[in-house]
Amino acid sequence: MTSHTLNTTGTTTTDTSTSTTETISPPSAGEIVSGLLHTLGGLDPARGAEDITVVGADPLVPSVHRLADAMSAAIGVFGRQTAAVGELRGHAHQKVEVRAEAAIDQLMATYHTTVSGRPVGALLDDPTLLGNNDFYRARDGRWIFVITTYPQLRDAVHSVLHCPLDKVGIARAVADWDACTLEEAICTRGGVACVVRSRDEWLAHPAGRYVAQRPVVEIERVGDGPRRPLEPIGAADEALAGVRVLDLTHVIAGPVATRLLAQFGADVLHLSRPDRPDPIPMIAMTGGGKRNAYCDLRDAQDRAAFYDALQDADVFAHAYRGLARYGASTEELVRRRPGLITLEYHAWGAEGPWSERGGFDQLACSATGFADEERTDRPSLPPTYLVNDYLAAYLGAAAVATVLRRRATEGGSWRIRVTLAGVCHWVRELGLFAWEDVRDLPRPGRAPLAELSTTETDFGPLTEPATPFSYSGRPVPQPGRRSPLGSAALQWR
Incomplete structure (x- = not known):
């Protein structure tokens, strides 16, 4: 592993000597928060950071990365930026407190969430599709992470490997391929897979250089x-009351971001293609406070209804590639709706060498060196399993709150971009712990480190990690009702 020294501004300098240890002078929680506020365009990031307190710090789990510190900062910045919108509208000033243990629970929400007492992973149409996602060793000795979570991704993998789709069958088939050749073959077929690269390999790769040149949130x-x-x-209203959000997102990062906006008062209309639905437990987990309508932009009638709804939207959030072919690029949408704010989620960047590749949290970890740095006898995901999705959700939602304030005073049409690989890069820039200092910490499991909350939903009682921050002078709202896909019309109330 390459050695790095971290300075107090949160940037790294690389030492290419043969040392395998890393000396850290880590940025404090306040410095991490200030850095994020600066990235979002805050007028006085240092002063803004004074309103955010993080209780607890890394290392909390056996990871060399600063998972709790990064997530706590993102949560605190979201809470503070949302409160600032409320203050602009008449609310009293609020300070924010975040617990680091609760931040870890947020990263593990898919493990802590149950519907009617059942883990959400067990409620998928085919849980084995998720269970097959793993690192597999190729013929050349390199590792590759293969994803089969959705039917179309499973089919792409099968069309290349021609094997039984279980872990044994996939492992045997992967062992007949060189890793990079297999990565390219699966991605060419419309699937997603990624070779495990070291950090140095990633930074030398064209896609890695593209990501490294950009801030973790682009506005x-x-x-x-x-x-x-x-x-x-009024005092009883939430900060984002009256803000209208069209939500064309799926899986975790985008849906959680828009759920956060809904939780704090936004009117969120979630759109999904009827032939490509997210699993019901995911809708239960990420759908709090949203209404759900069907919309297939390939269909002229649905596209017309989408454009009608766009005329009264403040925000359009999406996590899909190729929307330009349906007239839904940011450039076309702001032409139709001047003043629109778009929130885009990408795996590898909107315009970089891998812009047309799909990707998930685990693949970003694989590509960027994250999984290589977590390795023991093989590459590993962080002990929270996910990291980018939830960080990206809070960062994107914080950016929306920031831009709503800027648009109120400056006007303009705005685009926000968050990239999963960029989130990995940002967390890595906070520095590494030595493995010997964290390896004996207990691994997080089904038992949460902080509080859970239970609410009644249309799917049954849902238990999930509680909102991970508090305000100094007003209660934090709870997520709203969860409703099934297609249960609302594609129009505003």
């Missing part, structure tokens, strides 16, 4: 648009 004014003042609200 860009992409056109003119009117100022849209945020109307005054």
Whole structure:
């Protein structure tokens, strides 16, 4: 492993000597928060950080990466930026407190969430599709992470490997391929897989160089648009009351971001293709406070209804590639709706060498060196299993709150981009712990480190990690009702 020294600004300098240890002068929680506020465009990041307190710190779990510190900062910044919107509309000033243990629970929400007492993973249509996701060793000795979570991804893997789709069958088939050749073959067939690379390999790769040159959250004014003042609200109203969000996201990062916006008062209309639904337990987990409508942009009637709804939308969030072919690129949408804010989620960057590749949290860890640095006798995901999805969700939602304030005073049309690989890169820039200092810490399991909350939903009682922060002078709202896909019309209330 390459040695790095971390300075107090949160950037790294690389030491290419043969040393395999890393000396850390880690940025404090306040410095991490200030860095995020600066990235979002805060006027006084250091002062803003004074309103965010993180209780607890890494290392909490056996990971060389600063998982709790990174997640705590993202949660705190979301809470503070959302509170700032409320203050602009008449709420009293709020300070934010985050518990590091609760931040770890957020990263593990898929493990802590149950519906009617059943783990969400056990409620998938075919749990084995998720169970097959793993690192497999190829003929050349390299490792590759293969994903079969959804039927179309399973079929792509099968079309290349021609094997029984269980772990034994996949392992045997992968062993007949060189890793990079297999990665390319699966991605060419519309599937997703990624070779495990070291950090140095990633930074030398064209896709890695593209990601490394960009901030963890990209905010860009992409056109003119009117100022849209945020109307005054009452003390009982939530900060984002009246904000309308069209939500064309799936899986975790995008849906959790829009769920956070809904939790704090936004009117979120989630759209999904009827032939490509997310599993019901995922909708239960990420759908709090949203209404769910069907929308297939390939269909002229659905596309017309989408454009009608767009005329009254403040935010359009999406996590799909290729929307331009259906007239739904950011450039086309802000032309139709000046003043629109778009929130885009990408795996590898919107315009980089891998922009047309799909990707998931685990693949970003594999590509960027994250999994290589977590390895023991083989590459490993962090002990929370996921890291990028939930960090990306809080960062994207925080950026939306920030841009709503900017649009209220500056006007303009805006684009926000968050990249899963970029989140990995950002966390890695916070520095590494020595493995010997963290390896004996207990691995997180089914038991949460902080509190869970239970609410009644249309799917049954849902138990999940509680909201991971508190305000100094007002209660934090709870997620709203969960409703089935297609249960609402594609129109605003």
